[in-house]
Amino acid sequence: MEHLSNILTSPNMYSAAVTLLLLIALKAIVGQFITQHPLAFFSFYCQRLADKVNKTSSSPRQQNISGLIAILVTLVPLLVILWLFEAFIEVYWLWHALLLYLALGSFGLSKTNKLVARDLVANNNYQAKQKIAPFLLRDTEPLSALGISKACIEMQLLRSSQLLVCVGFYYLVFGPLAALTFRLLLEMHYAWNIKIARFAHFGAAVNHIVKLLQWLPSRLFSLLLLLGTVGQNTLLSWRLIRGKFFQTDNNILLHILALGLEIKLSGVAMYNGSKVRKISFNDQARQPQATDIIHASKRINFALYLFLLLVMLLAIMSYATSGYSK
Template sequence: MTWINTISVNEPLASILAVLVALLLERFIPISSGVNPLSMYRFICQRMANKVLKTNYSKQQALISGSLGLIVLVTPTVLISFLIYEFASYQWLLDVFVLWILLQFTTQTKIFSATIKAAASNKTLLAKSLLQSVMLRDTQLLSEIGIFKACIEGLFLRYAYQYVTVIFCYFLGGPILALSYRLCYEANHAWSPKLKGFSNFGKLASYVCSLFQFIPSALLSISFMLTTSPFLALKALVSSQYWTLYLRSVQLLLLFSVAQVMQVKTAGPVMYSQQKVRRQRLEGTKAKHGNFEAKEPSAKTYNTLMNLIFRHIIICTSVMLVLVSLSFSVLANTPELGPSKSRTAHEQRIITLSPHLTELVYSLNKGQAIVGVSDYSDYPKAALSLPRVASYQGANLAQIARLKPSHVLVWRGGNKDADIQKLIAMGFNVYQSSIKHPSDLVSEISNIGKFLDATERANQLANQLSAKITQIKQAYSQRSLTTLYYLNQYPLMGLGNDPWLNSLLQLCGLHNIYEDSLSAYPQLQVSDILRKQPALLIAADGSNQAQINTFWGKHASVFEGKYISANPDALHRFTIRALNEMERVCEEAYK
């Protein structure tokens, strides 16, 4: 899957390719409405409305119920999707899959086309039945021209709402924003304020959808007119009617675009739940100010619109393909992302993806070569001003690529395995750190020194560190204390089987009473601690001595052990500072 890792370096390129692949999948492998997750979601929306919305509700109660219903339905789905993305190894493939589901339009165009064919064959009842399955408006009283008009309007509006707006949201905020919009859109379709009884219940969903659709609808309207009839487009754009419609309703704006391009009549009164909803009748500016009258829609008009929409998709796709080609061209002419074998020490660009690695690189006098670090890299203070390229969520591969590092240092066990493999696949020179015991730190410093061409300094530090470890062991070889080491007071979290901290404690004969715990950091009970009666308590939670005395002083009558503090920022990191702090803790323990 190396090619996916390469794509993911360039986020705009990855997004464009994801949309193109999803469009092809949706066009040639459309998802049947029977198995489409969005159909199930719409069904859940309908069932919720049936259960929650009461006929005796006031306007305010209905509005509150609909608003809470939208939040209850959308929020969990979005949160679960977000978590899935956080742990996904190949997010680009997940983008394609999500877009394939969200961009469902082909199935409905087939229904519209079947409706047009039935109406043109004088199978009016069949046409009305087919149309009712995809439209909210009442279709039973429609004339043949009304059926043609409804199909034309429905086709273009679905193209705007289910294609263009979804893609716009994806480019703007990624798949999570696109999913959020689509869920709101489906809820709005089920609870449309145009339907009887839903005027207040569906108000929030309708409002949210309008916000999502506001900008992409204008972009579609302008681009659709420009790609079909530039002269009429310019004429419409300078008219006050166009911008008045835009501010009133994006739906009317879109229907005006169809009227302008096709020179047909659109909009006008519509029946919803046997109630007439009045809409402004629309026709193109050429017909309005010319010497001829706009045509009524027909089957031919529908087929022409289908071709124009397809042409619009082709033109937009071509533009995206040009952008992709330009991106590949730029990448092809960019120096290798990975390190060059001929780089000298002065040309090194180092990225560290763990705070302890940042600190070790500074210890090797290579801090001036660091160009990116992970969150919480706060020592020495100079590291605070460096760009952050990784967090608990993972490494930002695109940002790392832009920094063009010659050396990347990762923490095997702290960084995600998927991120490490991607960095290797992308051609970076990667060093994988793995430290569990103080003796490992000695060899690690030597290895990092070789990796960064700082062998002399690394050997010097490694020898000093090895001597310090030996010194501490010899000084306390005949000493021993049972010890409780805890990291947090509320709740009380102690040291369990973590190998690094236990090895440090054992340097001077401090034996953790919970070393055999199944967890690295178990939650403890004070009663159990008092029963075990450790000789020493070490508080590594940032508390000062006065706070420690206050917390444990209330048990002084049944506990005679000594309690001291330790600096967790120093001890918990695999650095030279940990040995210095451990030496101080040992002195305090036996004082």
């Protein structure tokens, strides 16, 4: 605990917190005008690598081993190069800011979902599917208006947790290289998702790694989401979701949001033509509608604002205890 306290109150923590806040603001502003995919090439590389080494004729064990080796041969050389390159950098804060910029995800999800909701209200399902398809792993063609609404809500929730809260957490605690490492692992997880049949074994290793790494920051985010239900049977919501707190998945996030919006989330989805049955949450509630996309965005953004407030308080605390104020 004393070591953790030293980390949280160190001068480096103050600089990291301020840098994180500034870059989030920058990406949020830029995201209103252009779509950002700084790691699109890495995602393309992961897909091509899987095409080369993931042989469906191999046994499940061989595919598991191939997936683990693919992680190592991709990450280890890249991280070593970045770590060695830092020795030649004169302006450390600029280098760290660049790594964090690459690690953070896009902040245009609320805008995208608002446009999708508008299309759904206008009964323009085709345009809604076209807008949301780049952000989804599941097949969008068979989705109804209700399915699109559910997919939008789940996508924004999970991506906000992974690409902002988790990345920000690892940046603050372990530094920019750790944040970028998590993001690269996340991109591998997206590219080799086990919901797609041919990656069921090949993507198992990165799936387990990402689940473990996002457990703590996603639990922090779940508590912030739970604060959004204050005045709305919060204690009952906690009793319903507390059993999922120590599970190594994101079910707790989906369950909290489903209870808060009084809608049903998750369930059956199509991935690459195959039907996947997932756990559904708040089964007795109604199916989500287009208006619920907007309500969900507000809930998610409220939790993100609380996260940013915590980062600001951390910066203030670090500033006050590290000698900056002298």
